[in-house]
Amino acid sequence: MRTADIVCGVLLVVVGVVVVVEGLRLGIGWSTDGPQPGFFVFYLGVALLIASAAIVLLTLRRGAVQRPFVASGQFRPVVQVFLPATFMVVLTGFVGLYVSGAVYLAAYMRWIGRHSWALILVVSIGIPVLTFLIFEVWFLVPLPKGPLETRLGY
Amino acid sequence: MGGIENLLLGFQVAITPYNLAVAVVGIVLGTIIGVLPGLGGANGVAILLPLTFTMPPTSAIILLTSIYWGALFGGAITSILFNIPGEPWSVATTLDGYPLAKQGKGAQALTAAFTSSFVGALFAIILVSFFALPLAELALKFGPPEFFAIQLLTFSSFIGLGGGSPLKSFVSIVLGFILGAVGLDVVTGRLRLTFGSIELMRGMSFIVAVIGLFGLGEIFLTVEEGLRFRGVTPRVRFKDMVATWRELLGYWRTFLRGSIIGFWMGFKPGGATPASFMSYGFARRFSRHPEKFGTGVLEGVVAPETAAHSAGVAAMLPMITLGIPGSPTAAVMLGGLLIWGLQPGPMLFVEKPEFVWGLIASMYTGNVIGVLVVLFFVPAFASILRIPFAILVPLIVFVCAIGAYTVSNSMLDIWFMMGFGVLGYVFKKLDYPLAPLVLALVLGDMAESALRQSLIMSQGSVLIFLQRPIAAVITVAALALFALPVLGPLLRRPRLRPSEATRT
Numbered sequence: 001m002r003t004a005d006i007v008c009g010v011l012l013v014v015v016g017v018v019v020v021v022e023g024l025r026l027g028i029g030w031s032t033d034g035p036q037p038g039f040f041v042f043y044l045g046v047a048l049l050i051a052s053a054a055i056v057l058l059t060l061r062r063g064a065v066q067r068p069f070v071a072s073g074q075f076r077p078v079v080q081v082f083l084p085a086t087f088m089v090v091l092t093g094f095v096g097l098y099v100s101g102a103v104y105l106a107a108y109m110r111w112i113g114r115h116s117w118a119l120i121l122v123v124s125i126g127i128p129v130l131t132f133l134i135f136e137v138w139f140l141v142p143l144p145k146g147p148l149e150t151r152l153g154y
Numbered sequence: 155m156g157g158i159e160n161l162l163l164g165f166q167v168a169i170t171p172y173n174l175a176v177a178v179v180g181i182v183l184g185t186i187i188g189v190l191p192g193l194g195g196a197n198g199v200a201i202l203l204p205l206t207f208t209m210p211p212t213s214a215i216i217l218l219t220s221i222y223w224g225a226l227f228g229g230a231i232t233s234i235l236f237n238i239p240g241e242p243w244s245v246a247t248t249l250d251g252y253p254l255a256k257q258g259k260g261a262q263a264l265t266a267a268f269t270s271s272f273v274g275a276l277f278a279i280i281l282v283s284f285f286a287l288p289l290a291e292l293a294l295k296f297g298p299p300e301f302f303a304i305q306l307l308t309f310s311s312f313i314g315l316g317g318g319s320p321l322k323s324f325v326s327i328v329l330g331f332i333l334g335a336v337g338l339d340v341v342t343g344r345l346r347l348t349f350g351s352i353e354l355m356r357g358m359s360f361i362v363a364v365i366g367l368f369g370l371g372e373i374f375l376t377v378e379e380g381l382r383f384r385g386v387t388p389r390v391r392f393k394d395m396v397a398t399w400r401e402l403l404g405y406w407r408t409f410l411r412g413s414i415i416g417f418w419m420g421f422k423p424g425g426a427t428p429a430s431f432m433s434y435g436f437a438r439r440f441s442r443h444p445e446k447f448g449t450g451v452l453e454g455v456v457a458p459e460t461a462a463h464s465a466g467v468a469a470m471l472p473m474i475t476l477g478i479p480g481s482p483t484a485a486v487m488l489g490g491l492l493i494w495g496l497q498p499g500p501m502l503f504v505e506k507p508e509f510v511w512g513l514i515a516s517m518y519t520g521n522v523i524g525v526l527v528v529l530f531f532v533p534a535f536a537s538i539l540r541i542p543f544a545i546l547v548p549l550i551v552f553v554c555a556i557g558a559y560t561v562s563n564s565m566l567d568i569w570f571m572m573g574f575g576v577l578g579y580v581f582k583k584l585d586y587p588l589a590p591l592v593l594a595l596v597l598g599d600m601a602e603s604a605l606r607q608s609l610i611m612s613q614g615s616v617l618i619f620l621q622r623p624i625a626a627v628i629t630v631a632a633l634a635l636f637a638l639p640v641l642g643p644l645l646r647r648p649r650l651r652p653s654e655a656t657r658t
Contacts, residue, residue, distance in 0.1 A: 005584055012325060019332055022347050026339075034610040037339040040602045041346055044335065048328045055321055069583060077377040078579070085370075085551045089568050097559065101552045105545075113544020123545055131556065139205050141560050 002059055004069040009056035016049030084108055096146030098128040161283055164511030168519050173216050176209075177516060180217045181524045184224020185531075189232055189538050191376040193550060195225035195466075196482040196592070197369040200361045201557030203490050211494040212509050216516040218487050219470070223275070223520050225483075226466050227528045228535065230267040230459060235260060235536050238376075243426040243462040246434040250447065250454025257450055261391065264532055265398040266455045270409065272525040274460035277413035278420070278467035279517045286503075286514060289475040293500035298607035299618050301476075303628035305601040306619075307635070308478055312590040314635030322586045330591035333358045334598020341606060353566045360595040362558045364486055366571040367588050369554040371578020373547060395529065401452060408437050408453050412460030420465025420480060421472065433461030467517060474510055475500060478597065482589050485596040 023042025030036070084104055091100035106124035109115045135141045136154065145154060167173065187198035199218050206214035229244040234251035247267060254263035296304075309327050313320045336347045337357025348354040402409075412433040419429035437457035438447040447454050469480030470487075477499030479485035491498045502510050528535070558571035581588060594601075612618035619629045 004580075008580060008584055012329070015329075015332070019347065026344060026346060030614060034341070035606050035614075037342045037344045037346060040605065041332070041335050044328050044332050048325065048332065051321055051325045051328065055319075055325065058321070074378045078374045081373060081377050081547060081551070082576075084548070085555075086572060088551070089555065089572060092555070092568065093565060097556065101555075104552065105548045108548040109544050112547075113542055115542065115544060127549060127552070131552075135556070135560070139208065141204055141207075142563065143556060143559060144565065 002062070005059045006056055009052045009059065012052035013049055013056065016045050016047075016052060019045030020049065021045075080112060084111075092144055094146060096149055097144045098132055099146055099148050101131070102128045160287065160507065160511045161515060163508065164513070164515030165518075167212055167508050167512030168216065168515035173213055173512075173516065174519065174523075176213050176217050177220045177520050177523050178527070180220025181224040181227075181520065181527050184221035184226075185228040185231070185524075185528055185535050186224075186538060187221065188225035188228020189535050190546065190550060191232075191238065191372065193553070194229070194368055194372070195222050196486055197365045197554070197557070198225055199483055199486045199490075200364045200561075201369075201553060203361060203486065203493070204557070204560035206490065207493065211491075211496060211506075212512045214490065214494060215487065215509070215513050216520070218490060219513065219516060220520045220524070222466070222483050222487075223524045224527075226275075226463055227268060227271060227524055230271065231264065231528070231532060231535055232539065234263045234267060234455070236539060243430040243458070243465070245427070246430040246458035247455055247462075249434065249458075250450050250452075253448070253450030254452070254455065259450065261394040262398045262401075262452065263450075263455050265395045265529070266402060266452045267459045268525050268528050269399065269402055270412065270456040270459040271463040272521055273409050274413050274416055274462070274464035275467050275517070275521045277460075278417045278464040279514070279521070281417055282467060282471050282517070283514055285471060286475055286510070289471070290500040290503040293476050294504075296476075296500075296624070297622075298604045298611065299622050299625040300628065302601060302604035302608050303619055303625040303632065304476060304478060305597055305604065306632040307628050308593065308597070309590060310632040310635035312587065312593075314638035318585055318587060320639035322584070323590055326581070326586050326588070326591040327594045330594025331598045331601070333363070333591075334360070334595045335602070340599050340603055353564065356562065356564075358570070358595065359561050359567060360592060361486060361489055361561045362567045362570050363574050363595055364482060364592055365554050365557050366574025367578035367581075367592065368482070369557075370551065370571065370575025371582055371588075373550055374575065374579040375582055377543075377547065398452070402456065405453055405456050407440070408456050409460050411436055411440075412457050413464045416461035416464025416466075417468045419461070420468030426462050426465035426469065426481060429461040429465040430458035433457040470513075470517070473498065474502065474513065477600070479593065482592045485593055488596060 019041060023038040023045050026038030026041065027036035028038045028042040084107060088100045088104035091103060094100075102124045105127060106120050109120045109123065110117075131143075135143055168177075183202070184195070184198065187193045188195070193201075199221050202221060203218070206217055209217070229239065230247055230251070232238045233244040233247040234255050237248050237252040239245040239248050251263045251267065254260065312327065313323045332347070334357075337345070337355055339346050345355060415433045415436065416426075416429045419432065420426055434447075434454065434457045437453050438444045441447065441451075441453060443451075466481070466483075469484045471480070473479045473484040473488055477488065477497075479488045488498050496502060496506060496509065554571060555568050558567045559565070561567055578588060581591075608618050609616075612621075618625070620626045
């Protein structure tokens with residue numbers, strides 16, 4: 001917990017430094033039409049830098065670890081959600097959201113839930129088809145499509 | 155025109171068959187969203203926002219507010235039956251609601267929760283109906299310094315009243331403003347914090363941030379607890395309802411106290427959660443049998459639910475009158491107004507009275523429909539959580555991805571959503587509050603231009619915020635709230651802190 005707090009705080013300090021540099025690049029002074037564009041950004045960066053540095057220092061001084069950031073065994077399910085989700089987003093770039101969603105639903109149901117193939121087929125095909133009807137057909141909101149949809153004429 | 159006439163005009167808008175149907179659909183969707191883990195009021199509204207682009211603005215806002223009411227009701231269902239607070243302000247409801255459900259009194263607990271939600275909401279709506287117009291008229295006199303002072307007050311209340319670490323709340327606010335500054339500078343047209351990326355020019359969409367922070371982040375937290383829900387399914391029979399209502403009459407003090415606390419806290423940002431805990435704390439304090447709290451007493455359900463709903467409604471008041479949202483959900487609705495081409499703020503009362511009063515009237519109709527729908531269909535909503543987890547989780551992630559993409563048809567937004575999901579998870583674990591980050595992200599541009607215009611008016615002197623009477627009062631109040639964490643230990647108020655309650 002303590003380590004996580006410190007790592008997070010240090011990362012925020014780094015963000016603060018980047019923002020301060022960007023503010024300086026844009027100018028923090030006064031031009032003919034009021035404050036320059038970097039003015040607000042610069043002070044935000046300074047504030048972030050000071051506040052997160054203070055968090056890091058206070059955490060360092062506090063000592064003693066109270067509880068872990070993630071209890072052992074609890075992190076596995078989180079990764080099991082995160083990795084397939086990332087994979088789905090990558091896949092979306094190639095085959096569109098409907099197909100990648102179907103693959104993702106099917107894979108997750110099989111891998112984590114160990115559901116029967118019949119149920120997997122119904123859900124993983126039914127949900128994207130329903131989504132397609134709602135978004136593309138009824139509300140005319142386009143979602144990312146791939147070769148399959150093109151072949152079907154959309 | 156008087157207030158009553160305006161309200162009647164609003165009812166003419168809200169009680170058309172189409173708008174009533176929209177409200178029913180919104181309530182049902184909202185309750186489902188409130189029941190599902192990872193989907194709450196804010197991101198539920200965010201995901202469905204793109205579907206409203208083709209609707210008339212008044213019907214669109216009625217749909218979104220109905221989803222909000224539904225989500226508030228849905229949160230109570232999961233807290234009582236499954237001990238899972240769907241929203242942060244339902245945490246206090248679990249304290250007595252779940253023990254009641256385990257004793258087989260689920261029906262009573264649910265009836266009490268829905269009734270108190272309704273009473274709290276109604277109380278707040280009546281106040282909103284009366285205060286909206288005077289407040290908007292006052293706000294019409296505001297210039298940039300007054301608006302900036304109000305923004306200052308908005309954020310100071312997170313630090314002064316938010317509970318938890320003030321330093322971390324501050325970091326959240328600043329980070330939100332920084333993310334909000336990404337993209338085109340509204341005043342000079344220069345690119346800021348884009349680091350050469352063309353896609354970043356559009357800026358960071360707060361809707362995507364809400365979906366990531368509250369949706370994905372919440373899913374990560376939920377799966378940590380294990381992949382199963384255990385709960386009780388009750389049937390709410392009419393007999394139980396009547397018996398509960400009779401018992402509830404005796405708790406009128408708790409209702410009144412909860413409504414007032416809720417409205418007072420909810421009017422200021424981030425108020426619903428502390429309001430529910432404060433109301434619970436007060437109910438226990440004034441109770442004749444405080445030791446029974448936590449073991450399953452109806453009062454322990456009534457107090458937080460009344461306050462949470464009253465606060466939820468009160469959060470809409472600053473949004474419609476000042477254009478400053480009181481909660482993340484209100485912030486998303488504000489984003490909706492901008493997308494539909496309406497400028498939020500006091501001018502709305504002058505330019506679009508049918509929109510504003512239609513919205514206020516729909517709060518009455520929405521809550522009446524809401525309480526009826528949830529009372530009669532509780533088992534149906536509760537059965538949603540019987541769907542296996544391995545289907546629910548990917549389904550919610552899929553829906554979140556769709557929501558993020560449809561905001562501006564951009565693949566990059568789905569990646570941002572993933573990033574915000576991780577950020578939400580880490581921040582939640584480290585006790586950084588998320589609501590101020592979202593509000594800062596929404597208000598960033600407005601706050602910055604108000605600040606810059608004020609400084610132009612004063613030739614660069616910050617004293618302008620203390621020289622104009624209205625601005626001065628608000629600024630001093632804001633500074634006092636900023637200082638509260640330092641002075642706090644000296645005048646600590648009796649209330650249960652959310653972080654302590656969740657751990658017991």
